[in-house]
Amino acid sequence: MADMLAKLYNIPHSHAIQENLFKSGIRIKKALAPDRSRIIAFARTCAKDDYSDEVEAAFSNNPITCYIATREKKIIGFACYEATARNFFGPMAVLESERKKGIGKALLLKSLESMQELGYAYAIIGCPAKSAIDFYKKCVDAILIDEKSSGVYKRMIEIDE
16 A cells, blocks of 8 residues: 655646546536535445545535536546645546546646645655556656555554554
């Protein structure tokens, strides 16, 4: 369970990718409190893992530290930052049917841009799935942090380290 590290001063801007998504009816926007329960419900069911607790934590921050992707007024993806710990990106999920369209990259970049605005020079990508490691390397040149333990996640109930 290794984390990854991304240099925020080297990330590409999200403008062009957001414009392309917008042309196909996909919007990337900052989550708002009135949509909280819908986004939390989506986070519970949209992926293999239940991310609802971390999304709920993102809604506890002021401002809210969650972006969503929508098409035709339906949620198709989300990304959070500063949900599990300060300076951590994640979780993120996009519906399987909507993947490979740039939605995840746009959500990632918008979140990392917000982290940069908070004053961070680097961001920790918390415990990415093995299948996502290449995605983070490709999108933001993230590197694996050489760590044998579960890092901040070792405090979780189901991890005994």
